[in-house]
Amino acid sequence: MKPGKLPPHLLASLLAQVPPGERVIVGPRYGADAAVLEVRPDRLLVAKCDPITFATEVIGWYAVAVNGNDLAVSGARPLWFLATVLLPPGAGEQQAREIFAQLLAACADQGIALVGGHTEITLGLDRPVVVGCMLGEVEPGRVVTSAGARPGDALLLTKGIAVEGTALLAREAAEALARAGVSRPAVQRAAELLFAPGISVAREAQALCQQVSVHAMHDPTEGGLATGLAELAAASGVGLRVERCRVPVLPETQEVCQALGLDPWGLIASGSVLAAVALQEADHALAALHALGIAAEVIGAVTAPEAGLVLVEPDGGERPLPSFERDEVARFLEGAP
Numbered sequence: 001m002k003p004g005k006l007p008p009h010l011l012a013s014l015l016a017q018v019p020p021g022e023r024v025i026v027g028p029r030y031g032a033d034a035a036v037l038e039v040r041p042d043r044l045l046v047a048k049c050d051p052i053t054f055a056t057e058v059i060g061w062y063a064v065a066v067n068g069n070d071l072a073v074s075g076a077r078p079l080w081f082l083a084t085v086l087l088p089p090g091a092g093e094q095q096a097r098e099i100f101a102q103l104l105a106a107c108a109d110q111g112i113a114l115v116g117g118h119t120e121i122t123l124g125l126d127r128p129v130v131v132g133c134m135l136g137e138v139e140p141g142r143v144v145t146s147a148g149a150r151p152g153d154a155l156l157l158t159k160g161i162a163v164e165g166t167a168l169l170a171r172e173a174a175e176a177l178a179r180a181g182v183s184r185p186a187v188q189r190a191a192e193l194l195f196a197p198g199i200s201v202a203r204e205a206q207a208l209c210q211q212v213s214v215h216a217m218h219d220p221t222e223g224g225l226a227t228g229l230a231e232l233a234a235a236s237g238v239g240l241r242v243e244r245c246r247v248p249v250l251p252e253t254q255e256v257c258q259a260l261g262l263d264p265w266g267l268i269a270s271g272s273v274l275a276a277v278a279l280q281e282a283d284h285a286l287a288a289l290h291a292l293g294i295a296a297e298v299i300g301a302v303t304a305p306e307a308g309l310v311l312v313e314p315d316g317g318e319r320p321l322p323s324f325e326r327d328e329v330a331r332f333l334e335g336a337p
Contacts, residue, residue: 003334004326005222008230026074031146031235033070033219036138044138046076050221051131054268054329057171058194059130060102062164065200066221066270067134068110072205073217073273074145076138081107083117083132088125099128110202144209149216149236149276153302156275156285158204159197159295160248161225161264163271165329166256167194173260173332180259190252197295199271204294208275211288216276220269222327227266228274229321230309236276239307242300242321245314260332266324276302 005011012030021027025044026036034048048070052062060083068078083103087096096119107114112134122129149155170177170190177187193199201219208214216236220228225247233240249264257264277285282298289296303310309321 002326002330004330005227007325008234012234025143026145029235031218031231033146033217034074034076036074036143042140044140044143046071046074046136046138046143047133049131049133051129053129054333055168055172056127058102059128060099061106061194062199063130063132064103064106064110064112065198066164067132068112069199069201069219069270071134071136072200072202073219074138075142075205075209075214075217076136078110078112078134078136078202080115080135081112081132082115083130085117085119086122086125086129086131087120088127089121089123091121091128095128099130110200142209144214144217146216146218146232146235149232149238149302151238151302151304152279153215153276154279154282154298155240155242155300155302156273156277156282156296157225157247157299158201158273158275158289159271160250160253161272162253162267162269163193163197163250164199164221164269165224165267165327166190166250166253167192167199168268168329169256169260169332170252177256177259182255182259186252186255190256193250193252193271197271201271201273203292204273204289204296207288207292207294208273208277208285212277212281212285214275214277218274220272220274222268222330223324224264224266224269224327225272226322226324228269230323232274232276233309236302237305239303239305239309240300240321241303241307241310241312243312246297246299248295248297257328262328262332263322263324265322266328268327268329
């Protein structure tokens with residue numbers, strides 16, 4: 001298999017073998033963002049584990065934000081973080097210190113406690129890897145999953161695509177971008193997307209949960225918006241109808257992808273929230289987000305499962321939603337055509 005996520009059919013078949021666990025409210029399944037466990041009658045524990053494997057620069061910041069996002073779109077408040085930091089042979093003390101400082105700064109920025117983990121020099125690595133485990137809490141009845149979308153819902157997307165992938169490529173492939181004709185200021189603007197608008201979605205997820213009844217939320221990550229849409233549809237057992245012209249592609253993303261021959265729809269997309277809300281609540285949801293200075297658009301609608309996953313082109317033509325065998329960042333880093 002190639003670098004990136006496991007093929008969806010394989011992952012779904014593996015997760016289907018997991019038996020129900022004691023006090024497990026939401027367990028492992030394809031398209032799910034986090035596990036939800038009953039620890040006491042008035043409080044649920046939400047847990048997520050996710051590695052950062054593409055990034056090396058500010059990898060600690062990525063680890064906290066990406067894991068926190070999956071809790072945020074579950075309606076939970078991230079509270080505690082554990083990090084397993086794996087460094088390649090030959091790594092120096094300064095690299096370890098920098099990653100630790102990034103973890104501390106990112107946790108402090110989001111009000112999260114760094115409570116443990118593990119560090120080691122690991123054979124077989126050529127770059128650092130940080131595996132994060134985020135824990136948080138949510139009240140019973142306020143859990144949101146990716147499995148609740150209903151036909152007729154409006155489909156919202158915050159910020160635009162692809163915040164993380166664009167920032168990551170600007171930081172990891174600056175020389176390649178320069179050779180492709182992207183100016184240094186443009187590369188710097190793309191790199192700063194990591195912090196503004198930022199890859200954390202905690203504010204928009206919280207605002208949506210407070211202002212409207214959110215039927216489903218999902219954090220599109222590896223595999224980009226296209227994969228995130230497919231995961232939400234699979235988890236909810238629905239179809240989707242998405243209008244290409246309504247999907248905001250960030251100008252920095254457009255420039256980076258054009259220079260490197262990549263497709264923005266398959267570029268790792270942390271930093272955006274996909275949300276399904278009742279059609280009559282869509283305007284209120286958008287107004288709440290815009291009031292916080294968070295860009296958001298209705299990009300389509302949830303449909304019956306038999307309608308499938310449809311992309312509507314600007315000329316009105318329809319075709320199946322694009323799919324990606326692996327994330328465009330993975331494809332680029334591997335040097336594949």
